[in-house]
Amino acid sequence: MVKEKTHVLSDDGYETSGHFGPYGGAYVPETLVPALRELEAAYMESCQDESFQQEFKELLQRYVGRPSLFYEAKRLAKQLGGARIYLKREDLNHTGAHKINNTLGQVLLAKRMGKKRVIAETGAGQHGVATATACALFALPCVVYMGEEDVRRQNLNVLRMRLLGAEVRTVTHGSCTLKDAINEALRDWVTNVEETFYCFGTAAGPHPYPTIVRDFQTVIGQETREQALNELGKLPDAIIACIGGGSNAIGIFHPFIDDKEVRLIGVEAGGTGNKTGENAATLCLGEPGVLHGAYSYLLQDDDGQIVVTTSVSAGLDYPGVGPEHSNLKETGRADYVSISDQEALDACTLLCQTEGILPALESAHAVAYAAKLAPGLSKDQVIVVNLSGRGDKDVETLAQYLEGGANHE
Amino acid sequence: MSERLKAVFKSEPIGVTRLVSYIMAGDPSVEASLRRLKGLADHGVDVLELGVPFSDPMADGVVIQAAAERALNAQMTVKKTLKLVQEFRRTHDTPLLLMSYLNPLLRYGWDQLVEDASDAGVDGFILPDLPWREGQGLRLRTKKRVGNKLDFIPMIAQTSREQDVQAVSQVTEGFAYVISRNGITGGEVELPASVNKFIESLGNSLQIPRCVGFGIQKPEQVRALAKVCDGVVVGSALVKAFAKLDQKGLEEQDLIEQEKEVFSWLASLKN
Ligand SMILES: Cc1ncc(COP(=O)(O)O)c(C=O)c1O
Numbered sequence: 001m002v003k004e005k006t007h008v009l010s011d012d013g014y015e016t017s018g019h020f021g022p023y024g025g026a027y028v029p030e031t032l033v034p035a036l037r038e039l040e041a042a043y044m045e046s047c048q049d050e051s052f053q054q055e056f057k058e059l060l061q062r063y064v065g066r067p068s069l070f071y072e073a074k075r076l077a078k079q080l081g082g083a084r085i086y087l088k089r090e091d092l093n094h095t096g097a098h099k100i101n102n103t104l105g106q107v108l109l110a111k112r113m114g115k116k117r118v119i120a121e122t123g124a125g126q127h128g129v130a131t132a133t134a135c136a137l138f139a140l141p142c143v144v145y146m147g148e149e150d151v152r153r154q155n156l157n158v159l160r161m162r163l164l165g166a167e168v169r170t171v172t173h174g175s176c177t178l179k180d181a182i183n184e185a186l187r188d189w190v191t192n193v194e195e196t197f198y199c200f201g202t203a204a205g206p207h208p209y210p211t212i213v214r215d216f217q218t219v220i221g222q223e224t225r226e227q228a229l230n231e232l233g234k235l236p237d238a239i240i241a242c243i244g245g246g247s248n249a250i251g252i253f254h255p256f257i258d259d260k261e262v263r264l265i266g267v268e269a270g271g272t273g274n275k276t277g278e279n280a281a282t283l284c285l286g287e288p289g290v291l292h293g294a295y296s297y298l299l300q301d302d303d304g305q306i307v308v309t310t311s312v313s314a315g316l317d318y319p320g321v322g323p324e325h326s327n328l329k330e331t332g333r334a335d336y337v338s339i340s341d342q343e344a345l346d347a348c349t350l351l352c353q354t355e356g357i358l359p360a361l362e363s364a365h366a367v368a369y370a371a372k373l374a375p376g377l378s379k380d381q382v383i384v385v386n387l388s389g390r391g392d393k394d395v396e397t398l399a400q401y402l403e404g405g406a407n408h409e
Numbered sequence: 410m411s412e413r414l415k416a417v418f419k420s421e422p423i424g425v426t427r428l429v430s431y432i433m434a435g436d437p438s439v440e441a442s443l444r445r446l447k448g449l450a451d452h453g454v455d456v457l458e459l460g461v462p463f464s465d466p467m468a469d470g471v472v473i474q475a476a477a478e479r480a481l482n483a484q485m486t487v488k489k490t491l492k493l494v495q496e497f498r499r500t501h502d503t504p505l506l507l508m509s510y511l512n513p514l515l516r517y518g519w520d521q522l523v524e525d526a527s528d529a530g531v532d533g534f535i536l537p538d539l540p541w542r543e544g545q546g547l548r549l550r551t552k553k554r555v556g557n558k559l560d561f562i563p564m565i566a567q568t569s570r571e572q573d574v575q576a577v578s579q580v581t582e583g584f585a586y587v588i589s590r591n592g593i594t595g596g597e598v599e600l601p602a603s604v605n606k607f608i609e610s611l612g613n614s615l616q617i618p619r620c621v622g623f624g625i626q627k628p629e630q631v632r633a634l635a636k637v638c639d640g641v642v643v644g645s646a647l648v649k650a651f652a653k654l655d656q657k658g659l660e661e662q663d664l665i666e667q668e669k670e671v672f673s674w675l676a677s678l679k680n
Contacts, residue, residue: 008519008550009511009543027511027538029468031566031591033573173474179465186467191592193568290511290538291465303486304516305464 007288009295018207021330023323026206028186028293035193040208042113047215052108059104060219063137064094066101068220070227070384075354076371083377085370086236087357087387088224088252097360097389098220098248099130103199105216107134110197117192119143120199121185123150123178123244124315124362125157126389127201132166134199142166145184148176150314156393175308178244178318182292202245203322206293210250210322217251224384225255232382238263238373241386242365243283243336244315246322248388257333265373266325267365269311270338276301280309281338282321283329296323312341312397313361315389343368345401348391360389361397410582411532411560413504417455418584418618418639424679425632427640428453429620430647431508433460433476434493435485437655443496445651445668450503452672453679455640456620458535461490461509468537470595472645476652487517491529498530506562508535523551523559533560533583540564541576562586565619567607574614584618584639587611589625595645596624608637631678647675 007022018024026036046052060066069089077085090098103120110118118140122128128144135142144166151158151170161168174180182205189198203213228236239256241249243266256262271279279285282297289298291306299307299319311317328334339347344361347368352358359367363386370385377383391398417427430449434442446457462480466473487509494505507526514522514536526534539547541563548561560583565574567590577585587608589600608619621634622642631641650671654664 006519008515008547010546025543026540027543028540029537029566030540030564030573031568031588033540033542033566034568034570173478174465183465183467187470187593190468193591289515292467293538298512300512300516302516304513305481306512 007295018211020210020324020327023288023294023296023326024207024210025295026293027290027295028206029190031190031193032206035189036206036208038113042109043208043212046109046112052112056105056108060101064100064104065092066219067223067227068092070224070231073355076351077374079354080371080374082375082379083237083373083381083383084379085374086382086384088220088384090220090248090386090388091357091359091363091390095126095130095133096392097126097130098217098251099127099201100133101219101251102201102213102216102247103127103130103134106197106199106212107131107138107140110140110199111138113197115197116195117141117143118197118199119145119185119188120201121145121178121181122201123181123317124313124360125150125154125161125393126315126360128166128168129157129160129164131199131201132161132164135166136164143188144168145171145181145188147171147178147181150177150181153397154314154393155396177309177314179292179306179320186292201247203247203250203324204245204292204294204296204320210294210324213247214250214254214324217247218254220248220251220386221253221255224252228382228384235259235262236384237377237381238265238383239386240265240267240366240370240373240383242267242316242362242388243321243325244318244362245320246325248386250322250324252386253328253334264328264334265369266334266336267369268336268338269313269316269365270340270343271310272341277308278310279338280311280317280319282319283325283336284338286319288326291320294323296326297321297329312344313365315360315362316365337369339365339368345398347371348398357387358391359387360391361394363388364391410557411504413502414456414532414560414583417504422455423453426635426638426679427455427620428675428679429456429458429622429640429642430454430675431458431460431642431644432648432651433462433473433480434490435462435480435483436476436648437479438483439485439489439493443493444665446497447501448668448672449675450501453676454503457503457505458508458642458644459490459494459505461487461507461513463510463513466510468593470593470645472595472649472652476648487513487522491525491531494531495529504532505530506533506535507531508537510538511536519547519550520554523555527555527558531559533562535562535564535586537564541573557582564588565611567591567601574611578614578616581616584620585615586642587619587621587638589621589623592623594623600624600630605633605637628678628680643675643678647671650674
């Protein structure tokens with residue numbers, strides 16, 4: 001559909017806070033407005049505070065295990081033919097995904113703001129585990145909202161959160177996935193706003209979250225840049241990352257945005273097809289609208305209702321996306337593509353069998369697109385794949401696929 | 410400013426204060442909504458709020474979430490909601506505000522929406538996910554399109570600070586919707602003792618009347634609030650009362666009879 005977009009919310013020159021081009025903003029109940037303003041102020045202060053920055057940096061080194069490895073997947077590249085492939089190994093972080101970079105930053109912020117309680121939403125459970133971990137480390141009580149469907153398919157992570165002392169609250173309405181968990185966490189926050197810190201898990205939601213989460217995840221891109229220059233003497237030709245809400249992707253993209261020669265590619269969940277409801281390919285198939293406090297691309301029907309999404313990967317099963325990605329799409333600086341469930345599953349096995357690395361199903365989407373792109377490139381070109389997490393949590397889902405062929409549920 | 414709304418706040422309230430009611434359009438059907446809007450208007454409701462269903466109502470508790478689900482299951486849309494208002498306007502003059510999350514309205518197309526809404530006889534909007542400071546562009550755009558026909562109702566929260574109240578101090582149309590407590594709509598939670606004080610603290614900083622909403626369901630609450638505000642909003646308690654009738658599977662005639670009891674209960678709140 002070719003339709004000229006009018007972005008009425010940011011029209012007439014009334015630029016409100018926290019926009020990326022026309023996207024972003026803070027479209028939340030009035031009760032939350034002061035809380036978001038307080039968060040923004042505390043965050044700005046923390047950016048100027050060297051001791052805060054130092055503490056965060058040390059945690060990333062000594063607790064998370066940063067910098068994460070920049071590993072050349074030679075056997076994978078050889079099998080595919082074409083470009084060289086490097087993996088940015090966020091899967092090796094403590095707790096097994098990039099999510100911990102953000103939660104340590106936000107929980108430090110919660111401490112600094114004197115908040116007594118932390119809440120979070122989770123899809124795949126990785127953000128829940130990472131929040132529960134940071135809360136255990138800083139002795140803060142933690143409540144995690146998780147959709148019933150995700151509780152079922154990511155049960156290992158539910159157990160981990162409970163072991164870490166978090167309370168997991170199952171959300172049983174709507175589609176019972178990430179979007180409903182966010183609704184419920186927002187409802188909790190509106191109700192308990194004075195003492196509660198909402199630790200948001202991706203670079204979406206109302207301002208200032210897209211900026212805060214991006215900044216805490218930018219360490220991925222900064223390291224990648226340094227590692228590429230050291231190891232290759234040049235920047236990579238393409239960077240590929242999967243997109244749920246977009247935090248691992250914006251984290252690795254951001255330091256390269258001004259390097260126009262580096263292609264930035266976000267990979268969305270193509271699910272089982274291109275029809276409404278069969279996928280979670282928000283930027284590829286959606287249109288702009290307002291969900292969870294931001295104006296950004298959305299999967300919605302003709303009446304503006306949010307549609308149910310499908311993806312084998314719980315962490316990508318989300319009908320929204322961070323506003324900065326919407327703007328990168330609009331300006332053409334990044335490309336967004338989609339990968340089907342089957343392609344992602346195949347990429348999982350491929351990476352396991354060529355490199356001995358089991359990726360998270362989310363990250364497998366990025367691997368799958370690299371496998372499509374590499375053969376068309378030359379031997380001196382380099383692709384970096386952000387391997388955002390490891391696949392231990394997905395073993396049951398993978399087993400079902402391996403046993404049942406394509407007819408999962 | 411909407412003339413209909415202006416008239417309500419100019420005249421003395423009947424009973425201890427003015428009554429604002431909320432129901433969801435299309436819950437459980439367009440016909441029932443129309444009948445109930447008329448009934449509410451006939452039983453002393455001063456201002457009607459009509460909810461537009463949305464799949465992800467983040468400011469609502471379980472009662473209104475369920476109402477939205479029922480309405481969506483019955484294929485309710487913005488277009489049908491406007492038609493419902495048009496029908497209602499054939500017979501009634503009670504001011505009516507659309508309460509909606511942004512997305513269904515944006516999707517309809519804002520310019521078209523404000524024209525169709527004002528043609529249908531809508532008097533304004535309450536937009537729970539559009540904080541006042543983010544809405545400037547949309548308000549100006551609306552004014553350019555349809556003049557002063559549609560009011561935007563600002564919400565004031567318990568958490569609002571001086572600067573937030575300051576931002577609505579210039580408003581001269583409609584009324585301010587004061588949220589009685591931190592939280593979502595509905596619930597059995599008592600109103601905080603501080604709510605009267607909070608409303609009083611708004612003092613002369615607002616030029617418009619104040620109506621208080623969220624969690625209001627008892628005559629005692631209404632009487633206490635009446636001393637400090639110009640109206641109260643009853644939402645979830647009303648939606649719940651109608652939903653209870655709908656679940657009984659009554660014959661239409663019996664249903665209509667029992668709806669009258671709900672209208673009387675509501676009217677009794679301001680005695
Ligand atoms: C391993 C992994 N990668 C990616 C994602 C998607 O999130 P985002 O797009 O914010 O990186 C998740 C979310 O749960 C995840 O667990």
